[in-house]
Amino acid sequence: MKNGTERRTELRTYAVGYLLALALTGAAFAAVVWPSFAAGTTLAIVLGLALVQAVVHFRCFLHITMQRASRHDLQLILFSTLIIVMMVGGTMVLLMNLRTRMM
């Protein structure tokens, strides 16, 4: 019987993840197709929604939670995120600066 409850919880996790992902993608799509904000705000909304959706995917589909079982995976992901932020941030700052100076 315990197995049945666990299975149902897991199915519900996937279903919730799927519905949230659809809603977030739909919202981002709508924000661009029917624009109601300034370009900068719309871009921020789209990127914000993408970030939330990435978290939803990691939580519901990739099963990364705060529980001990996935603690190592979580640490690896957070460290990789730090590396990515530094490398992407550095690249953007440098090359955008270069572009402004070349104009």
Add this chain to the structure above:
Amino acid sequence: MSKTATEIEQPDAEQDDTALFGFWIFLMSDAVIFALLFATYGTMTQATAGGPTAAAEFKLVPTFIETLLLLTSSATFGRASVAMKYDEPRRVLFFWLFVTLGLGLVFLGFEAKDFADMFADGAYPSRSGFLSAFFALVPLHGLHVVAGCFWLIVMIVQVRVIGLDRRVKLNLLRLGLFWHFLDVVWIAIFSVVYLGGHIA
């Protein structure tokens, strides 16, 4: 004799966790590659050299459909994972794996059509820095999906021929991580490249 054959054949759960952690390390290094291609793309968006621009080339509706296809395929793969974990009848597992494979292939069809349309418009990789960056980033994700589909076929054959022993289960878990990870990368591509290209 230090290890019996069964011990080698049946590694314990801790070893399974280590194997999956190793796969996570691969996924994260792959994420770094994608992130840097995103950074390159971000700095190249204005470098169109008088050629086709993002707003002119990117069609939102087909890419939105592609997004829905991949999202659905993630959900169907999740359903297959549950079928494997709780020892549901083998045909249930096969059904959801085949649905996932089908969605992946339809996605690839849509994407190939997008690229063919772009080429027909004169938007090919050597046209401008912008298009070089685009064709470095987006088709790389497409190649990953091709690899994922091939891997799915291999896993369907493995389940069919070998059955669900520990190693086959582990392989399916790895493929699941890979497939869900590709979905996250696509969300970034859809948001940054396609939606971003249409924000005036």
